[in-house]
Amino acid sequence: MRKHLKVIMLGFVILVWGVCSSTSGRAYGAISTATMQEIDRVNEKGPYLGIIVPNSFEMNPLLQSPSFVADLKVPYLDYFGITTQLLLILFKVKGVLHYGIAGNANPQLQIGDVTIPRYWAHTGLWNWQRYGDGTSEELALESNGDYTREIGYLRFANYQNASENGKPIDNFLNNVWYQPEEVFPADGIPEVRQHSFWVPVNKHYFKVAKRIEGMTFQGCVSSTCLPRAPRAVRVKNGASANAFVDNSAYREFLNSKFNITPIDMESAAVALVCHQQQIPFIAIRALSDLAGGGSAVSNEADIFASLAAQNAVDASLRFITLLFP
Known part of the structure; x- marks a missing residue:
């Protein structure tokens, strides 16, 4: 040892x-x-x-x-x-x-x-979604393959103390979507x-x-x-x-x-x-x-x-x- x-x-x-x-x-x-x-x-x-x-x-x-x-x-x-x-x-x-x-x-x-x-x-690593866009709407630069909605998101409105009719009040911070890291493996194709x-x-x-x-x-x-x-x-x-x-x-x-x-x-x-x-x-x-x-x-x-x-x-x-x- x-x-x-x-x-x-x-x-x-x-x-x-x-x-x-x-x-x-x-x-x-x-x-x-x-x-x-x-x-x-x-x-x-x-x-x-x-x-x-x-x-x-x-x-x-x-x-x-x-x-x-x-x-x-x-x-x-x-x-x-x-x-x-x-x-x-x-x-x-x-x-x-x-x-x-x-x-x-x-x-x-x-x-x-x-x-x-x-x-x-x-x-x-997040894509912070603009206020007003929902979970079914494409993220900025998602179509280029830069970002994805496959991993999941955090909705800020779910973590507020206040609610209206039993539902969370909307939040200007909206959602953050979790993103994968870009990697270039040593045995991969360059670039x-x-x-x-x-x-x-x-x-x-x-x-x-x-x-x-x-x-x-x-x-x-x-x-x-x-x-x-x-x-x-x-x-x-x-x-x-x-x-x-x-x-x-x-x-x-x-x-x-x-x-x-x-x-x-x-x-x-x-x-x-x-x-x-x-x-x-x-x-x-x-x-x-x-x-x-x-x-x-x-x-x-x-x-x-x-x-x-x-x-x-x-x-x-x-x-x-x-x-x-």
């Missing part, structure tokens, strides 16, 4: 060091010859499983794990926002594991549970776009993840404990967008409309890049709060975020040992 994790984290460490540091303290777009030589040295022992982490808070439990061994040839480690694309371009990566914490949209699960979705969707809303994780990785279902984790922070021990579970769908969801109505909409469990801001982006580059991918997300509140232990990310981060790391380490027995 120690050998595997040392190899896995090497690429991350050197990528941070080489791309984001220089003698003058500034970062440049070009990569120096010395840095490329270091990257080549790493790649000689590849390919690797790349680990992508949202931020240092979620990375620290991994760095503190006895399974992590730093490369002594790298002078220091710092965290920067490294894109999945850079990782896949510069290093020999045969797969990507993404982990972290997430909000919960599934009332059947609780804070601390570790979720492993089969599919990820980016739910932040011919494809569309993807649901991005599947790798089938083999998801099958391996079944072996950690039922795994239990710590459920207390000091004297504050959850109703039951958190557990790992595979779920149908997860969602990401450039929005922090702390609203119960939208949480319930995502769960009822798309069967979403974890809600975060990164996983779908990683999934889309891996899908485009044809690289195996899986995401493991521990639930830190019930998005928008609504239960006795809801909306307590300040208390349970550290516990969720540790649970995500524990599940990820177990997954790695099963992936590389």
